[in-house]
Amino acid sequence: MNVSIIKIGGNVIDFPEKLDEFLFLFSRLPGKKILVHGGGILASKFGENLGVMPQMVDGRRITDRDTLDIVTMVYAGLINKQIVAKLQSFRQNALGMTGADGNLIRSNKRPVKTIDYGFVGDIQEVNVNLLTYLLEDNIIPVISAITHDKKGQLLNTNADSIASELATALAVKHNVNLYYCFDKSGVLIDEKNENSIVPLINEDIYAELKKEEVIHSGMIPKLDNAFAALHKGVNHVWIGKAENLLLASKGKLSGTTIEKHRYDLY
Amino acid sequence: MNVSIIKIGGNVIDFPEKLDEFLFLFSRLPGKKILVHGGGILASKFGENLGVMPQMVDGRRITDRDTLDIVTMVYAGLINKQIVAKLQSFRQNALGMTGADGNLIRSNKRPVKTIDYGFVGDIQEVNVNLLTYLLEDNIIPVISAITHDKKGQLLNTNADSIASELATALAVKHNVNLYYCFDKSGVLIDEKNENSIVPLINEDIYAELKKEEVIHSGMIPKLDNAFAALHKGVNHVWIGKAENLLLASKGKLSGTTIEKHRYDLY
Numbered sequence: 001m002n003v004s005i006i007k008i009g010g011n012v013i014d015f016p017e018k019l020d021e022f023l024f025l026f027s028r029l030p031g032k033k034i035l036v037h038g039g040g041i042l043a044s045k046f047g048e049n050l051g052v053m054p055q056m057v058d059g060r061r062i063t064d065r066d067t068l069d070i071v072t073m074v075y076a077g078l079i080n081k082q083i084v085a086k087l088q089s090f091r092q093n094a095l096g097m098t099g100a101d102g103n104l105i106r107s108n109k110r111p112v113k114t115i116d117y118g119f120v121g122d123i124q125e126v127n128v129n130l131l132t133y134l135l136e137d138n139i140i141p142v143i144s145a146i147t148h149d150k151k152g153q154l155l156n157t158n159a160d161s162i163a164s165e166l167a168t169a170l171a172v173k174h175n176v177n178l179y180y181c182f183d184k185s186g187v188l189i190d191e192k193n194e195n196s197i198v199p200l201i202n203e204d205i206y207a208e209l210k211k212e213e214v215i216h217s218g219m220i221p222k223l224d225n226a227f228a229a230l231h232k233g234v235n236h237v238w239i240g241k242a243e244n245l246l247l248a249s250k251g252k253l254s255g256t257t258i259e260k261h262r263y264d265l266y
Numbered sequence: 267m268n269v270s271i272i273k274i275g276g277n278v279i280d281f282p283e284k285l286d287e288f289l290f291l292f293s294r295l296p297g298k299k300i301l302v303h304g305g306g307i308l309a310s311k312f313g314e315n316l317g318v319m320p321q322m323v324d325g326r327r328i329t330d331r332d333t334l335d336i337v338t339m340v341y342a343g344l345i346n347k348q349i350v351a352k353l354q355s356f357r358q359n360a361l362g363m364t365g366a367d368g369n370l371i372r373s374n375k376r377p378v379k380t381i382d383y384g385f386v387g388d389i390q391e392v393n394v395n396l397l398t399y400l401l402e403d404n405i406i407p408v409i410s411a412i413t414h415d416k417k418g419q420l421l422n423t424n425a426d427s428i429a430s431e432l433a434t435a436l437a438v439k440h441n442v443n444l445y446y447c448f449d450k451s452g453v454l455i456d457e458k459n460e461n462s463i464v465p466l467i468n469e470d471i472y473a474e475l476k477k478e479e480v481i482h483s484g485m486i487p488k489l490d491n492a493f494a495a496l497h498k499g500v501n502h503v504w505i506g507k508a509e510n511l512l513l514a515s516k517g518k519l520s521g522t523t524i525e526k527h528r529y530d531l532y
Contacts, residue, residue, distance in 0.1 A: 046339075049316050069344055073312075076362075077343020078335055081412065081420055085366040089418035095368040096342075100351040102361040102405060133403065139368060146347060152355035154347055 001174045003135060004029060004249065007036040007163035011183040012242045013079055014041040020086060022181075022242045027090035029249050032135045034166060035094075037083065038145040038159035043067075043074040063118040063156040071156050072098075075144040083142050094140045099123075099147030100154060102130045105162065107147040107155050121147045121155025123162065126169035160222070164229045171233035178234050179249070180222070181242035186256035187223075189214055197240075201258045203227065226258045267440045269401060270295060270515065273302040273429035277449040278508045279345055280307040286352060288447075288508045293356035295515050298401045300432060301360075303349065304411040304425035309333075309340040329384040329422040337422050338364075341410035349408050360406045365389075365413030366420060368396045371428065373413040373421050387413045387421025389428065392435035426488070430495045437499035444500050445515075446488070447508035452522035453489075455480055463506075467524045469493065489524065496526045 006029075012022050026035060040061070044054045047070045055062040063071065080096040087094035099105025099121075107121030134141055143166070145159040160180065167178040187209070189196040198209065206223060209215040215223060226237040238248045240255020247254040272295075278288050292301060306327070310320045313336045321328040329337065346362040353360035365371025365387075373387030400407055409432070411425040426446065433444040453475070455462040464475065472489060475481040481489060492503040504514045506521020513520040 046316075050312075051315075072347050073339035073343035075343070076347050077339035077341070081338050081342050081364055081366055084364070085414040085420050086418045088366055088369050088414060088416055093368060094366075095363070096366070097361070098347055098350070100347055100354055100360075100362070102359060103354055137399065148351040148354060150354055152352045154351050 001132075001135065002031050003170055003174050003176045004031060004033045004179060005036065005163050005167045005170075005176060006033065006179045006181065006245065007159055008181045008242055009038060009159070009183070010041045012181060013037055013039050018242070019083070022245070023083065023086045024090060025243065025246045027087060027092045028246055032138075033140055034131070034135075035083070035140065035142045036145070036159050036163040036166065037075070037079060037142070039071075039075045039079040042079065043071045046070055046074055057115050057117075060115075060117065061156075062116070063120050065119065068119040068154060068156055072146055072154055076146050080142060080144045087140065087142070092140055093138055094142045095134065096142045096144070098144050098154070099157065099162070103127050103148075103150065104130055104141075104143070105147040105157070105165070106150050107157055108149060109153065109155060119153070119155050121149065121157040123147065123157065123165045126165055128169045128172070131166065131170060132173070160225065164225055164234075167229050167234045168232035171229075171235070176234050177249075178226075178229055178237045179245060180226075180237065180239045181245060182239060184241070185244070185254075186240045187215060187219065198256050201256055202260065206258075223258065227260070230258065230260045267398075267401065268297050269436055269440050269442045270297060270299045270445060271302065271429050271433045271436075271442060272299065272445045272447065272511065273425055274447045274508055275304060275425070275449070276307045278447060279303055279305050284508070285349070288511070289349065289352045290356060291509065291512045293353060293358045294512055298404075299406055300397070300401075301349070301406065301408045302411070302425050302429040302432070303341070303345060303408070305337075305341045305345040308345065309337045312336055312340055323381050323383075326381075326383065327422070328382070329386050331385065334385040334420060334422060338412055338420055342412050346408060346410045353406065353408065358406055359404055360408045361400065362408045362410070364410050364420070365423065365428070369393050369414075369416065370396055370407075370409070371413040371423070371431070372416050373423055375415060375419065375421055385419070385421050387415065387423040389413065389423065389431045392431055394435045394438070397432065397436060398439070426491060430491050430500075433495050433500045434498035437495075437501070442500050443515075444492075444495055444503045445511060446492075446503065446505045447511060448505060450507070451510070451520075452506045453481060453485065464522050467522055468526065472524075492524045493526070496524065 084096040186197040237258040244254035350362040452463040503524040510520035
């Protein structure tokens with residue numbers, strides 16, 4: 001079975017018009033597919049309206065009990081169901097889920113070392129049988145960034161990590177492609193020039209681009225994550241703009257494709 | 267296949283301790299089962315905190331766009347996922363859904379006659395195949411009171427109606443029992459005496475109790491609804507307190523059982 005896993009972030013989710021456009025493109029994507037989303041900006045906005053201010057440490061959100069309630073409402077309720085209803089209107093049989101639903105993703109509450117992140121989950125196990133069962137029935141899982149510990153506790157979980165863990169879990173038996181949609185057109189040689197995309201990165205090219213400091217800071221964990229997925233059997237990882245997803249799925253290099261070895265392409 | 271459909275209301279949902287107790291009882295219920303819930307009180311509370319005041323006409327909630335967002339967040343997000351996570355901790359393979367998920371329940375926006383109820387849905391169609399498919403795989407659907415029109419619009423929908431529509435749709439092929447949990451021990455001869463339960467109501471007894479005005483006002487639509495379900499093939503309907511659900515499922519008359527004809531009991 002060929003499976004595409006697509007992760008969308010705040011730059012798509014937080015703008016209704018952009019989201020609708022993206023969902024239309026997503027509906028045109030052929031084959032089995034899974035959509036993973038968060039919704040941080042909208043959650044922060046609702047939190048502030050309720051008097052729950054976002055707490056960030058080193059750029060990472062602290063999830064106290066009130067914040068957990070808010071992200072559960074906004075990710076698993078509002079955003080997830082709006083996406084599902086829209087996809088249904090495009091005759092896509094979407095089914096919204098968190099990691100708690102059908103025990104899809106079990107995680108552990110992150111242990112407190114120097115920082116207490118609160119109710120944040122690190123993924124332990126993916127229920128591949130359920131995912132396979134749904135995909136075989138032509139259902140499109142739409143997964144929000146909430147998991148559970150199977151002891152009754154919901155946990156806020158990074159959507160990038162959910163996408164890559166689902167991809168590697170499915171890659172054991174299936175042919176999986178992973179697409180990360182973000183706010184840039186891909187990995188850029190010059191951050192200010194959206195046309196300076198690096199079309200293909202393998203490990204040799206990655207090493208070189210890091211040495212030349214073309215790839216630095218926040219892009220490094222993203223790419224490390226991508227290579228980790230490739231090493232666990234994911235076919236290829238793509239990074240680019242949501243609006244180029246369909247081109248990317250047709251093999252047109254409209255973003256950055258990451259492959260273990262160049263010859264994997266042919 | 268034998269299927270139990272249980273509807274819980276605000277008197278259980280709005281109190282975390284009561285909800286946990288109920289979910290433990292629910293987890294002990296044998297056989298295939300479906301849980302239906304709303305969450306009105308919590309939704310009103312969140313709405314008020316966000317400056318969206320509940321608007322009621324003749325005791326019925328008007329669902330404007332902001333209210334729809336709030337009920338979607340609270341029912342489909344917060345409450346639904348807390349229930350699912352708790353059931354998973356009891357080793358119950360719960361999967362939370364709205365009517366939009368997997369196109370489970372399609373409804374039409376209620377036409378405006380004298381009152382504009384806003385984004386409120388009247389149920390048109392239940393996806394019995396999906397429900398059957400999930401139940402056969404030992405999944406427990408946990409369904410919040412939100413549906414969709416398949417044109418991209420979510421709609422707030424009465425949880426009692428969802429429970430009875432699911433029951434009648436499944437009753438075509440399956441043996442279905444419907445349990446309505448509410449704030450009283452059953453249909454009471456004396457409203458102030460929780461021990462004055464009418465254990466069994468058939469159509470003859472119902473006619474008599476209405477004539478004697480033992481059954482009146484809000485109880486009449488509830489019972490009409492129950493008889494409608496029975497006429498469409500539902501096996502029996504039970505009305506009582508959530509904490510007596512397990513006794514009721516064992517045939518112990520701890521609430522009011524509604525049957526088409528008395529002899530159906532034996």
